[in-house]
Amino acid sequence: MPLVFASPPISLWTAHLFAAFFTFSYVGSLYLAKSARLSFKKGPVSRVRDGEERERYSDERWRNDPDVIRARLLAASASTLLSVYAVYWLVQRVTPESESSANPWTALQSSLARLGVTLDFARNSPFYIALPCLVAPVLYLGPIYADYLSETLPFQRHWSFRSSVLPMVSTWVGRRNYIVGPITEEIVFRACMLSVYHMAGASRKKMIFLSPLWFGIAHLHHAWDTYNRYGRTGSALRIAGVQTLFQLAYTSLFGFHCAFLFLRTGSLAPPIVSHIFCNVMGFPQYGLHVRMFPRRRLAIQLAYLLGIAGYVYTMRWWTQADDSLFWPAPGQPARY
Template identity: 30%
Template structure:
């Protein structure tokens, strides 16, 4: 694709990102983001974006590409490799969170996670549903399933992994507005949002990698939901442990990260997921963006 065409694609990706954020603020209300009314209104907004985003992709993606692949395939919603995409990326992400998982079991009983009442309580909580279902579902649908098919038309999948998270990270900067409205000083709110931008951008790269390598929407969605469930690692709690528990726990953090690094490529091999759309398992065919 020519340079002019690539700038058009970037503009389309930016438009999609801005539209997602703006949809959250179409409601005029003094209530903060955690108020039930705000959550319900934003649920309506992201539901609309869940319809708009794929349609936007359909009309913006090249006709040549649509002639070769269905919109469902481009969005990563296909049957071949679905079972593997639902389980293997989650296992991979759990390796990354090996240390935090151990820490979490210190404060939460594993037995509680197997109790139906635990999940029933969570599934009836609008806050839990927002963080673990609605947000991952809507964000992955817009920023991965709908945005990446546009982006890979003019850049390689590898470049798309590093470019697309910028749209995702910037889309989270709007949280600074809610923090300032809740009374947080601007400098502190900016610092918090900057930190959030950093780790959401890193996660965005990982999520894009999962989507492009597996060719499945469910892979980044489940990984996203799991990461939200785990939250950011609580290093402060680990530091409060006495020795040798503290050193052993930090050792698990390192072991988990090293294991994740070694397993990242083999466990996302496109052959496992029957994916030949975004990330070719062989070099005999040109990548999607060059076709």
């Protein structure tokens, strides 16, 4: 259990400053090194049809180029470590001198617990980690059913380890999308950010519904990449704008989900697992699934509706830890 305080040890403005630092250091790290920056041909580029990517020139550096991904993953990992250290530094500053002198590990232990890194399962139910990790799959009951119909679920006819799993760990795009990206983003935008807002005494609503906006803001820089890849035309500008707004909305909504999981459980594991799972599944495509299997339309609709209902149920009953620092049981005093 981390060292706790009866009242918030930092101000809300301090938390805002730390949140801004976490966000802009993470995004900024992707552009510090030349090897991590994107580069596009200056001047006119090849014309393309509206809605299609243009031809990539040999001297350009695009987002999915392996060397760009390698450099960016290294930069993001370094920025994540810096954010974790910033939380440790802050906890160390607010830890009473008497506590730190009595136990030099107090600040470190408190920092790790606030970041959701704990193996203290004894105080929790056996399903402390497992059940919260299953909330996202419940929501995706509709898409999972469609995958079942497509026979692409594990061990079905159109699934194979070589084509379905191996690319996630053997390619740089897979490592970014399913390993390093989800882990570093959840550490920075959930663990680090929510820990400082909690120390500032921010309400649960603010932590769940406002802090994820930083996560959405961190994805706005993709607009420049989209605009260049689609030909730097008026159509490309519209595509970049629509995709950016959609991504801002989606990442913010997803941030609400992960923030709730983190606060309820006090653990970083459920948000990371949910992030990886949702990246693997992608955005639900109800219309596509109905067109693919018109005879199963009602069954698909029912699966989607059951997924939503199940999500509402499981978010309440499958996530409450016995003694979460961020979400104390009813009747228990707030701790910071």
